[in-house]
Amino acid sequence: MHGRHRTLFRGLIVLYVALVSTSLATAFLLPDPLDEAIDEFRWSIHPGIQVSWNAYTGLIIANTGLLLLSLGGLFFFWAHARWIFVISILLGYSIGHIVGTGPVVYPLFAYDLGGMSVMCAGAILAMSFIGPIADEFLKTRDSQSNE
Numbered sequence: 001m002h003g004r005h006r007t008l009f010r011g012l013i014v015l016y017v018a019l020v021s022t023s024l025a026t027a028f029l030l031p032d033p034l035d036e037a038i039d040e041f042r043w044s045i046h047p048g049i050q051v052s053w054n055a056y057t058g059l060i061i062a063n064t065g066l067l068l069l070s071l072g073g074l075f076f077f078w079a080h081a082r083w084i085f086v087i088s089i090l091l092g093y094s095i096g097h098i099v100g101t102g103p104v105v106y107p108l109f110a111y112d113l114g115g116m117s118v119m120c121a122g123a124i125l126a127m128s129f130i131g132p133i134a135d136e137f138l139k140t141r142d143s144q145s146n147e
Helices: 002-029 036-045 047-075 081-099 108-129 132-146
Strands: none
Touching: 002 047, 002 108, 002 132, 047 081, 081 108, 108 132
16 A cells, blocks of 8 residues: 555656656746836836846755755655655745746746646655655654664
8 A cells, every 4th residue: 555655656756857847948948928118117116136146046046956855755665754855845935025026927827837846746745744655754754863
């Protein structure tokens, strides 16, 4: 029984990576649907965002590394990966709200993929803290503490 749960959990992790990657690629590769005048208005309201964008780039790269580390740890049932995943998701939303000030419009397909990735992340979190998969993380933690 646990083998099926492990396979489902790992499949969700792979699906999450695919959804996030495709969502970001779609959002940045497709043309911006926001009218040019509205886009100029957005930057005129918040001129500091353009200046401080480079300051946030390092934080975005660090959070991406943290997310990838946590996903790798979750895939191999590393005990601390659950909390690193929670921190990286909360940090990612915080960065998004700081940088994404003003009207932001993405293609509908990118929003759909983003919404599905949020649901997938919720399923990963729920499975990692509740149920038989949570026991897998406890086994890993116990075996690490015994060494």
